[in-house]
Amino acid sequence: MEQQSYHxxxxxxxxxxxxxxxxxHARGLFDLLRADSSVxxxxxxxxxxxxxxxxxxHDGETIRSLERLWEKVDVSSxxxxxxxxxxxxxxxxxxxxxRVPAKPWTTVTNDxxxxxxxxxxxxxxxxxxxxxxxxxxxxxHMTLGNVDSDLCSPFLVNAxxxxxxxxxxxxxxxxxx
Numbered sequence: 001m002e003q004q005s006y007h008x009x010x011x012x013x014x015x016x017x018x019x020x021x022x023x024x025h026a027r028g029l030f031d032l033l034r035a036d037s038s039v040x041x042x043x044x045x046x047x048x049x050x051x052x053x054x055x056x057x058h059d060g061e062t063i064r065s066l067e068r069l070w071e072k073v074d075v076s077s078x079x080x081x082x083x084x085x086x087x088x089x090x091x092x093x094x095x096x097x098x099r100v101p102a103k104p105w106t107t108v109t110n111d112x113x114x115x116x117x118x119x120x121x122x123x124x125x126x127x128x129x130x131x132x133x134x135x136x137x138x139x140x141h142m143t144l145g146n147v148d149s150d151l152c153s154p155f156l157v158n159a160x161x162x163x164x165x166x167x168x169x170x171x172x173x174x175x176x177x
Contacts, residue, residue, distance in 0.1 A: 010039070012097070013046045019135065025049045057066040059135055096120045100142045105157040119157075 011058050032045055102115040109115065119142070123135055134151065143151035 010043060014042070015097075017075070019047050037083040053140060086132075088116055098123060098139055100139060101145060104145055104147050105142065105154050106161060108161075109157075115161065118161045122160045 002158070014029070017029050024107075027028070029042075029045060032042055037045075096113070096116045099116050100119050100122045102110050102112050106115065127135060133156070137151045138156075141149040142157060144151075147154055
């Protein structure tokens, strides 16, 4: 059981590095993977990287980073790639990657676990293809609960929750058929 926990923690940390704002960390990880490095070497790199990555307390830095990324994006590139319409919930980890409050963001439910689950679904399945918000800034501002934030609003949160619900609504229909 301890080995299973070690591998689950390794997977979670691997995903954290891949999702990090600094792309050089993710590239370094990919280089190690392509070089067929040992699990111990990967663990060492991940631990070193996670100790270096720190969340900025300055929203201005996040906004400047987003502006630089936006300049690189070709908005006239045509239709986005197709995405799967159904998410397999069995692949989502038993531990919710993101813990966020339901209030003051939505009036549909008071269940923090449900909202955290849906936000985690969105950032696990849809966000890699449609990264229109800064994940760390969104989660940080959602956790703070400030509805007047420039980086998180009730409208945006409800849009993310609705998007995450789309795949979960179709899953029972496909399993029955």
